[in-house]
Amino acid sequence: MLGIVGTVPDRRFPLVHDRVFLKDDHLVINDFKIPVNRGTPALIAAALKAREIIGGPEIYAFLVGDIGEGHGSRLLYQFLERHLSEFNFEVLTFHYLQPDVDWHNKVLFTIEAMNPSPLLIADAGFMYAAKMSGQASCYDIFTPDVGELTFLADEMAPHPFYTRGFILHRADEIPDLISQAYHYQNAAKYLLVKGKSDMIVRGSQIVETVNSPCCEAMEAIGGTGDTLTGLLTVLCKSGIELSEAARDAALINRWSGCYAKPNPATQVIDLVDTIPRAIKNIYSKNLKSS
Amino acid sequence: MFGLFKKKKHRFHGKNRKLSVDRGILVFEHTGDVIQAETVLKKSGWRVRVMGPPPEIRTGCDLVIEFPLIEELNIVRELKNVHIMPLSIVPVTAPLLEPVGLFQIKDFGNYLMVRAANMKITVEKESHKIVNISGGGCPDVPYLAYEMVGKTLAETPRPRELGHTLCGYALELAYEELLRKC
Numbered sequence: 001m002l003g004i005v006g007t008v009p010d011r012r013f014p015l016v017h018d019r020v021f022l023k024d025d026h027l028v029i030n031d032f033k034i035p036v037n038r039g040t041p042a043l044i045a046a047a048l049k050a051r052e053i054i055g056g057p058e059i060y061a062f063l064v065g066d067i068g069e070g071h072g073s074r075l076l077y078q079f080l081e082r083h084l085s086e087f088n089f090e091v092l093t094f095h096y097l098q099p100d101v102d103w104h105n106k107v108l109f110t111i112e113a114m115n116p117s118p119l120l121i122a123d124a125g126f127m128y129a130a131k132m133s134g135q136a137s138c139y140d141i142f143t144p145d146v147g148e149l150t151f152l153a154d155e156m157a158p159h160p161f162y163t164r165g166f167i168l169h170r171a172d173e174i175p176d177l178i179s180q181a182y183h184y185q186n187a188a189k190y191l192l193v194k195g196k197s198d199m200i201v202r203g204s205q206i207v208e209t210v211n212s213p214c215c216e217a218m219e220a221i222g223g224t225g226d227t228l229t230g231l232l233t234v235l236c237k238s239g240i241e242l243s244e245a246a247r248d249a250a251l252i253n254r255w256s257g258c259y260a261k262p263n264p265a266t267q268v269i270d271l272v273d274t275i276p277r278a279i280k281n282i283y284s285k286n287l288k289s290s
Numbered sequence: 291m292f293g294l295f296k297k298k299k300h301r302f303h304g305k306n307r308k309l310s311v312d313r314g315i316l317v318f319e320h321t322g323d324v325i326q327a328e329t330v331l332k333k334s335g336w337r338v339r340v341m342g343p344p345p346e347i348r349t350g351c352d353l354v355i356e357f358p359l360i361e362e363l364n365i366v367r368e369l370k371n372v373h374i375m376p377l378s379i380v381p382v383t384a385p386l387l388e389p390v391g392l393f394q395i396k397d398f399g400n401y402l403m404v405r406a407a408n409m410k411i412t413v414e415k416e417s418h419k420i421v422n423i424s425g426g427g428c429p430d431v432p433y434l435a436y437e438m439v440g441k442t443l444a445e446t447p448r449p450r451e452l453g454h455t456l457c458g459y460a461l462e463l464a465y466e467e468l469l470r471k472c
Contacts, residue, residue, distance in 0.1 A: 009433035038424070039432030068430020068454030069322060096429050098455070124427035145425070147408050158352065160408040160427075161456040162342045162387040219396070220403045220412040222424035222435050264401040264412045265421035 002233055003087065003118065004047065005062045005080065005126070006040025006095035007072055013065025015075050020061040022048040025269055029061055038223030040095045042268045043123075046230030049275040050252070056237050057090060066098065073098035073125075081106045085113050092118040093233045094126035095226070099159065104129035108138060119236055122188065123229045131186045132158050139188035141242065143229045146174065146195040152187055153180035179204055190242050192232060194225050198250035200243045207243045210250040213258045221257075223268030228253040231275070252278045314359040315386070316369075316376040317343065322454035324353040325462075327374045329450060334368060336361065340459065342387025344380075353456060356386060393467045402471060406464035409457055411438075418443045418472050426457035434461055443472060 004020075013032070020029040027034040027041050027048075036045040040063065047059055062080065066072030077100065084107065092111070104126070111120065122130045123143045130136050131152055144152055151160040153176075174193070181187040182204035191201035196219075200208040218224045231252050235245035253271075255278035260270045318324050324340060331338045336357065343354045357365055359381060369375060394405040401421060403412040409431070412422040419442050423435040430453050438446045449462035 007429040007432075009429070009436050037432060038435055039429075041432075066429040067433035067452075068428055068458055069320065070429075070454070073429060096427065096432065098429055099427070125429065126427075128427055145408075147425075148427075151408075156387070158342065158345075158387075159456045161460055163407070217398065220398065220401065220410065220422045220424060222422050222431075222439075224424070264398045264403065265414065267422075 001057050001060045001087070001089055002047070002237060003060050003062065003089040003092040004040070004044055004095065004230075004233060005076070005093065005097070006043065006124075007066040007076070007097060008034055008041065008063050009037075009039060009067055010065045011067050011069070011072070013063070013072070015062075015064040015072070015079055017062040017079075018060065019058050020044055020048070027061075029063065034063075036269050036272060038226060038268055040226070042223035042226040042272065043093070043095055043230040043233070045269070045272045046227035046275060047234045049272055050231050050234040050279060053276050053279045054234055056234060060087070060089070066096075068098070070098040070100070073100065074103060077103035077107055081110050084110045087114075088116070089114075089118040091121065091233055091236050093121040093123070093229060094130075095229065096124045097126045097129070099125045099129040099132065101129055101133045104133050105135065108133070108135055112138075120188075121229065121233060121236070123225070128159060130188075134185065136186050136188055141190045141192060141232065141236070141246065142188040143192045143194060143225065143232065145225060146193060149174065149177050149181065149191070149193050153177040153184070155180075155184040155186065174199065175206065178206065190246060192228070192246040192250065194228060194250075198254075200246040200250070202243050208247045210247060210254065213254050215254070215257045215262055217262045217264045217266065218254075218257045220264035221262060221266055221268055221271070224253065224257065224271065227256070227268060227271060227275070248282060251282050255281055312359055313356055313382040314362060315341070315343065315354040315356050315380050315382055316365070317354050317378045317380060318374070318376050320454060321353050321456060321459070323374050324355060325450050325453060325459060326372075327355055327369055327376075330372050330374065331355070331357070331365060331368065336365060336368075338365075344382075344384055344386065353459060354386070356382060393464065395467075395471065402468070404464045404468045404471065406467065407456075407460035409460040409464050411461060411464045411468055413443060413468060413472065415472070420446060423461065426460070428455035428457040430454045430458045431461070434458060443469060
């Protein structure tokens with residue numbers, strides 16, 4: 001199975017874990033229906049859409065309601081610390097959780113006891129906590145945008161909010177930022193750096209750059225980074241090398257955006273709907289299944 | 291790729307801006323309490339500013355309020371009146387992290403996007419309707435987007451009222467910049 005851990009923007013939503021499905025633009029888990037907007041629901045929806053075409057293991061989600069107060073995240077952290085080792089995942093993706101270093105470390109300790117070890121992907125708040133904990137190198141893939149890369153490269157910053165030069169970076173500085181992130185051991189084994197160019201990094205070297213297609217409006221659309229991480233989650237299990245999985249995820253995400261003909265007011269669900277077409281375009285007649 | 295940059299106005303005035311033991315920090319349990327406390331204290335005219343905590347008390351998504359130490363009793367009394375009590379009060383002995391103070395503005399023709407730190411907010415220029423919120427990694431981001439997208443800048447609840455994290459606070463800064471631009 002592929003595991004996805006994150007939050008739902010509804011304070012009343014309880015801690016739920018189960019196989020998750022997509023129906024009528026809503027996630028369905030247990031008896032709950034969750035609208036697909038941005039955040040973890042968008043990540044899961046993209047993963048489910050991709051799986052419809054690519055196939056592969058079922059998707060199992062751990063979700064809890066949290067609107068930023070952190071209560072839900074802490075409940076979920078506690079559950080994961082106690083029970084995650086009872087599950088068997090090939091890929092485990094962590095997403096929108098309140099960054100909390102102590103809880104992050106407890107959960108990572110539990111993961112280290114899992115056998116076999118899952119491939120670990122971290123994005124959003126959990127990636128922030130992973131960096132701040134000093135344990136980034138335990139992860140297989142981080143998916144920062146270019147600003148968040150600056151955060152990974154800044155050994156002092158506990159959050160992007162305090163990152164030196166956060167939005168002053170230039171494209172030609174990105175290789176240096178990558179080197180710094182690895183130098184300070186604040187990067188995972190691979191990085192998928194999201195931006196005008198998506199860069200796939202392995203061990204501080206840029207191994208792939210994806211520039212096209214390019215829709216400027218996607219920068220404004222909330223959730224496009226989430227869909228990319230969802231696609232990556234599924235592709236990592238499709239039998240291809242991780243840098244190829246990251247490249248294909250970037251390509252599919254870009255094509256799904258272009259097929260949606262977006263403007264800055266487009267909502268991410270419109271991009272999720274075009275994922276099957278984008279996958280077919282990328283893989284043509286050579287669809288991979290696992 | 292990036293458009294205009296604008297130096298943010300310093301919100302902390304004047305001659306008392308020193309980082310020494312005449313300053314203290316108020317540490318709260320939740321970032322949401324920090325945001326509320328800042329609102330209350332600024333409304334009352336106190337010279338306070340939101341900063342990053344020193345390394346020894348960082349736990350994750352943190353903010354603290356820097357204040358003139360000599361006013362401790364008055365400030366604590368004011369906060370007590372609104373039932374927001376700090377966990378601890380610590381003298382400042384080393385420089386604190388400053389929040390990101392620059393904005394990135396991107397003009398999409400009919401739409402305008404403002405970015406502060408890792409948060410972006412986009413409005414339709416003519417109607418001032420918020421059409422998208424993106425970026426960030428804390429769990430209040432999807433919630434803030436749910437509450438704000440589709441509303442105009444005038445009718446939307448403010449991120450500082452609903453947000454609980456540094457991402458929420460960054461969105462407030464972007465929202466304030468958008469108010470100045472529109």
